Amino acid sequence: MDLVLLCVFLPLVTVAWGQYGDYYYGPYNYGDNDEWVNVYRQGFNFQCPHGQVIVAVRSVFSKKEGSDRLWNYACMPAAQSLGEPTECWWEEINRAGTEWYQTCSNNGLVAGFQSQYFPSVLDREWQFYCCRYSRRCPYSCWLTTEYPGHYGEDMDMMMYTYDHYIRGATTTFSAVDRDRQWKFIVCRMTEYDCPFQNV
Numbered sequence: 001m002d003l004v005l006l007c008v009f010l011p012l013v014t015v016a017w018g019q020y021g022d023y024y025y026g027p028y029n030y031g032d033n034d035e036w037v038n039v040y041r042q043g044f045n046f047q048c049p050h051g052q053v054i055v056a057v058r059s060v061f062s063k064k065e066g067s068d069r070l071w072n073y074a075c076m077p078a079a080q081s082l083g084e085p086t087e088c089w090w091e092e093i094n095r096a097g098t099e100w101y102q103t104c105s106n107n108g109l110v111a112g113f114q115s116q117y118f119p120s121v122l123d124r125e126w127q128f129y130c131c132r133y134s135r136r137c138p139y140s141c142w143l144t145t146e147y148p149g150h151y152g153e154d155m156d157m158m159m160y161t162y163d164h165y166i167r168g169a170t171t172t173f174s175a176v177d178r179d180r181q182w183k184f185i186v187c188r189m190t191e192y193d194c195p196f197q198n199v
Contacts, residue, residue, distance in 0.1 A: 009084040013097035036072050040065035041119065047112035047129050051084055054110045054166050057147070057184075059184040067122040067178035069155075073113065078133060079163055081191045090114065094155075097121035103168030103185055104130030107137050111168040122178040127170065137194040138187035140168055147184070151177035163188055 014022040038044035040062060048054060057073035061067070078085075088111065094100040104110060112129030148155040151174045159166070168185040 012138075035080045036070040036113070038071055040068045040070065043089070043114075043116040044071065045092060045114045046071075046073050052077050052111065053131070054112070055159040056107060057155065057157045057182075059148075061148075061152050061154070061179055063152065066117070067071075068124070069116055071102075071113070071115070074158075074159070075111070078165070079189075080108065082132070082133040082136055082171075082189060085111075086134050088129065088131040091128045091130055094126045096123040096125045097175075098168075099172050101170040102128065103127055106130075106132050107135070108132045108167070109189070110168065123173060123180070133189070135193035135195075136191075138165075138188045138189055141167065141185060142185040143170065143183040143185060144183040145183070146172075148181065151181060152180040155182070157184060159186070165189060196199075 037046045052075040054073055055076045058072045058074075059068050060071045086104075089108070091102060093106060094102055107130075108130030110128050111131045114127040114129065115124045119126050144157065147157045164186050165185045165188070166184050170183050170185070171180045173180050191195075
């Protein structure tokens with residue numbers, strides 16, 4: 001009987017794997033030789049190539065370097081069903097030393113980060129680089145777990161599913177540890193234009 005079930009289900013598993021097997025990201029290419037996009041206590045500006053979005057964020061913390069972090073990002077092309085980006089922009093600045101919550105306006109997806117270090121507060125201000133794809137709308141949004149798991153730890157956040165996109169983040173800031181924890185806002189996007197937009 002087990003052999004009969006195996007013969008019935010094996011072709012189904014094979015077909016499902018063929019349909020969905022390439023819907024997972026990875027391995028990630030963080031750029032040339034996995035170098036960091038910044039040096040400690042310096043600003044940086046990172047943008048994905050046109051038509052690509054952020055799919056992974058990596059960071060290491062150093063207390064002796066001004067309680068700052070090195071950062072690196074990986075990009076992947078957005079799904080073909082979204083088409084080409086119709087506009088891209090920098091969002092408002094999120095101030096150093098404060099907690100904040102921000103999504104890309106106008107239904108945009110995160111395609112880059114800009115940051116400046118402030119030694120007076122041992123923290124960074126941040127901006128998202130966002131791109132809108134026609135009039136596609138987000139749905140089924142959720143927050144990731146906290147990255148890093150504890151203040152001062154290394155951080156490695158990866159998107160494992162191809163049709164999920166980073167739309168923003170919420171962060172908490174520890175005045176004691178002088179570090180941030182991030183929860184990324186992740187959404188799916190409609191495959192059709194929709195009549196509404198967020199602000």
